[in-house]
Structure formats: structure tokens, C-alpha cells
Amino acid sequence: MALVVQKYGGTSVANCNRIKRVADRVIRRKQQGDDVVVVLSAMAGQTNYLISLALEMQSQPDKRELDVLLSTGEQVTISLFSMAVKARGLDAESFLGYQIPIETDAAHTKARIRNIPTEKLKRAISQGKIPVVAGFQGVDEIGDITTLGRGGSDTTAVAVAVALGADVCEIYTDVDGVYTTDPNICPSARKIDRISYEEMLEMASLGAKVLEIRSVEFAMRYNMPLHVRSSFSESPGTMVVKEDESMEDVLVSAVTYSRDEARITVKKVPDKPGIAASIFNPISDANIVVDMIIQNTREGNLTDMTFTVPKGDFQQALEIVERTAKDIGAESVVGDKGIAKVSIVGVGMRNHAGVASKMFDILAKHGVNILMISTSEIKVSCVIDEKFTELAVRALHEGFGLDKENQD
Ligand code: ADP
Numbered sequence: 482m483a484l485v486v487q488k489y490g491g492t493s494v495a496n497c498n499r500i501k502r503v504a505d506r507v508i509r510r511k512q513q514g515d516d517v518v519v520v521l522s523a524m525a526g527q528t529n530y531l532i533s534l535a536l537e538m539q540s541q542p543d544k545r546e547l548d549v550l551l552s553t554g555e556q557v558t559i560s561l562f563s564m565a566v567k568a569r570g571l572d573a574e575s576f577l578g579y580q581i582p583i584e585t586d587a588a589h590t591k592a593r594i595r596n597i598p599t600e601k602l603k604r605a606i607s608q609g610k611i612p613v614v615a616g617f618q619g620v621d622e623i624g625d626i627t628t629l630g631r632g633g634s635d636t637t638a639v640a641v642a643v644a645l646g647a648d649v650c651e652i653y654t655d656v657d658g659v660y661t662t663d664p665n666i667c668p669s670a671r672k673i674d675r676i677s678y679e680e681m682l683e684m685a686s687l688g689a690k691v692l693e694i695r696s697v698e699f700a701m702r703y704n705m706p707l708h709v710r711s712s713f714s715e716s717p718g719t720m721v722v723k724e725d726e727s728m729e730d731v732l733v734s735a736v737t738y739s740r741d742e743a744r745i746t747v748k749k750v751p752d753k754p755g756i757a758a759s760i761f762n763p764i765s766d767a768n769i770v771v772d773m774i775i776q777n778t779r780e781g782n783l784t785d786m787t788f789t790v791p792k793g794d795f796q797q798a799l800e801i802v803e804r805t806a807k808d809i810g811a812e813s814v815v816g817d818k819g820i821a822k823v824s825i826v827g828v829g830m831r832n833h834a835g836v837a838s839k840m841f842d843i844l845a846k847h848g849v850n851i852l853m854i855s856t857s858e859i860k861v862s863c864v865i866d867e868k869f870t871e872l873a874v875r876a877l878h879e880g881f882g883l884d885k886e887n888q889d
């Protein structure tokens with residue numbers, strides 16, 4: 482008998498019929514003898530809808546109030562799901578974040594989980610019930626509702642699995658696993674059977690939305706096996722597990738893209754010690770994560786500083802940088818939201834030279850200009866004009882042979 486945490490994403494619980502189907506599926510698993518804990522997202526589109534309502538009230542919605550609003554999406558699905566289970570003659574008990582409680586820090590809209598007491602969940606399991614946990618939400622030290630950031634139900638699921646010492650965490654979504662690239666924009670994408678935590682972490686942080694970044698971080702840290710699969714079929718999905726030797730044979734495992742970043746350039750900054758700190762400290766104080774940074778030296782002891790931030794933080798970052806620019810005597814600040822980042826990921830890159838230049842060649846052949854580059858041991862990323870995103874993804878996917886069974 483295994484203890485399984487199953488997370489169902491928005492499309493899997495998009496309406497009452499789908500919620501009933503998920504209930505059937507969970508019950509089948511329970512009747513096979515496994516203990517199941519369920520974590521649910523809001524219905525597909527609901528979180529976006531709630532955000533659009535907030536934006537009608539305030540151009541930059543108050544984050545504490547936004548969390549109160551957004552947490553309602555998951556409240557709907559966990560209660561409906563529990564009713565569906567009860568209608569089928571089994572017992573379920575729904576839990577909002579504060580009821581467990583899922584303890585987080587106070588960083589509204591991007592809170593981090595600190596601790597999950599397991600008493601209530603264990604009690605429900607021992608009473609033969611199916612505990613149903615609201616994904617994406619928690620509660621901070623003073624009892625305020627927090628949310629974990631978009632896609633955060635994945636993180637709730639893995640954190641609950643780790644806290645309970647589950648055997649596996651299953652992530653049910655609208656694709657039947659992790660693919661060599663987003664199957665929705667590249668028809669020749671192939672399903673990957675097994676992938677390492679490290680590659681999955683890079684993929685997630687480079688835009689592959691199939692798993693949220695922190696969920697992979699958690700799983701990797703605690704060695705929790707993840708099984709990404711479809712809620713619409715019984716076929717096995719992708720296992721995300723510890724790296725083994727065979728994984729290194731593959732040079733490039735996946736291509737990812739992200740349209741979620743924006744670029745800011747501070748022009749003609751006096752080039753002297755402390756300048757980078759004065760630009761970036763206020764941004765990090767605002768809890769905004771800077772990704773790529775490039776510094777270009779100009780004549781006359783001046784430099785341009787270009788960097789990327791999440792699109793959602795763009796306006797706030799721009800305002801902060803404009804203030805700093807005045808203080809440090811920079812000429813101007815320019816923002817650009819029309820960019821995308823395309824990346825290749827693979828643990829095999831560690832031992833091979835020439836992968837980055839092959840990527841640049843492929844992009845050049847397709848007439849795609851590279852605006853920024855960054856590399857790590859197992860990935861290469863290029864920022865490009867947003868309008869070339871799909872072209873670049875497909876070209877790289879084909880160029881690295883990911884559309885074929887046995888790539889080089
Ligand atoms: P859920 O609502 O179930 O959490 P998400 O929309 O967050 O689902 O994640 C699933 C989506 O991730 C897929 O529909 C697909 O478009 C996207 N995706 C991006 N990159 C990949 C990839 N490499 N493999 C699979 N899916 C991917």
C-alpha cells in the first residue's frame with residue numbers, strides 16, 4: 482500500500498463533469514488499496530479572471546487583498562470535489578491553507594512555504610477519508626492569507642508529499658508528460674520518459690510551465706519522485722528523478738521559451754565601483770528577481786546596464802530604476818516588453834563543447850537576432866525579439882534533433 486499525493490491542474494477540474502471524472506479516478510486508486518491525498522488548482526481560467534477583476538479596482542492591486550481574492554479559486558474546487566467523492570459513497574475532507582495550516586512567509590503573491598504540520602491530514606487518512614487540499618495558498622505568521630505565485634499548486638502538492646513522506650507525487654495536467662518542448666507550439670515535440678531533477682529545474686525556470694520551479698526544487702531537495710501525467714488518459718507520463726548515467730548521453734534534452742520577461746536598460750551610467758549595487762539593491766529590496774544582466778562599456782567612462790525582470794514586476798522595476806538613475810546621474814532608462822527568451826537544456830552539455838555556437842548558428846540561419854545571451858553548465862539562453870519565439874523554438878528543436886527518436 483502506497484501513500485500518493487495527486488495534484489490536478491486547472492484543466493482537469495475546469496467544470497463539474499471534469500471534477501466528477503477526477504473523483505472517479507481518485508476513488509479507483511483508493512479502492513486499489515493506496516492512500517491518496519488530493520491537491521487541487523482552481524478551475525482553468527479562474528485565477529486569470531480574478532486578477533482581471535482586481536485590475537478593475539487598482540492598476541497595481543494591493544498584494545494582501547489580491548491573495549484574499551485569488552485564494553477563492555481553489556476554495557471552490559476543493560469543496561465541489563469533496564462533494565463529488567461523498568456522492569460516490571466515500572468520504573473526503575477539504576482543507577484550505579490556513580486550516581492545515583500551510584505556514585508561509587509574508588511575501589504576498591509569492592510566499593514561500595515554511596512548514597506543514599501533518600496531524601490533520603494524517604487523522605483524515607486514518608479515518609479512511611480522502612484529504613483534499615487547496616493548492617497555491619497558505620497563511621503567514623499573523624494569520625493573513627498568502628499565495629505561492631502562479632502555478633503554485635504544484636508546489637503545494639510536492640511540499641505536502643514531502644511533509645507526509647509520500648511514496649510519489651503525481652502531477653496530473655493537460656499533457657501526458659514532460660515533452661522535449663511545449664507540444665502546444667511544436668507539433669514534433671516528443672514525450673520524455675525520465676528526466677533528472679536538475680534538467681527539470683532548468684526547464685521550469687526557463688519557462689516550461691508544466692511544473693512550477695519551486696515544486697521541482699522541493700522534490701530535488703527531498704528526493705521526492707514526481708510523475709507528470711495526463712488526467713485524461715491512463716498512460717504513464719514522465720518520471721522526474723535523480724540523474725543517472727544514461728541521461729548524460731543526451732546532449733540537449735529540451736528547448737524552452739518564456740515570454741514572461743521584460744528588458745530594462747539604464748543608459749550612460751558613470752562607470753565606477755558601487756554602481757551595480759546602487760541599481761540592483763533597491764530592486765531586490767522590492768523582492769523583484771533579476772535574471773540576465775549585461776554591462777556594455779561606452780567611451781568616456783560610461784556604461785550601459787541591461788537586465789531582465791519578470792513582466793509582472795516590470796512597471797514597478799522601471800519606476801525604481803528611474804529613481805535610481807536620477808540619483809546616480811545616468812542619462813536615461815529604456816524598457817522593452819517585446820522580448821522572449823529561448824533556451825536549450827541538457828546535462829550532457831557539461832562534457833561537450835560547441836553546443837552554444839551550434840545554437841547561435843541555428844538562430845542565425847533562421848534570421849533571428851540575439852539580444853542577450855546567458856549560459857550555465859547545463860543550459861544556454863538567448864533573448865530575442867518576441868515575434869520570433871515560435872520560429873526559434875521549432876528551429877532549435879529540429880536543429881538539435883529532438884524531433885527524432887535517437888538524437889545525437
Ligand atoms: P496545469 O493547469 O495542469 O497546472 P499548466 O498549464 O500549468 O497545467 O502546464 C501544462 C502546460 O505546460 C501544457 O499545456 C503545455 O502547454 C505547457 N508546457 C510548456 N512546456 C512544456 C513541456 N516541455 N512539456 C510539457 N508541457 C509543456
Ligand code: ASP
Nearest residue numbers: 522528617631632633634
Ligand atoms: N490557480 C493558480 C494559478 O492559476 C495555481 C495553480 O493552478 O497552480 O496560477
Ligand code: MG
Nearest residue numbers: 490632690691
Ligand atoms: Mg500549472
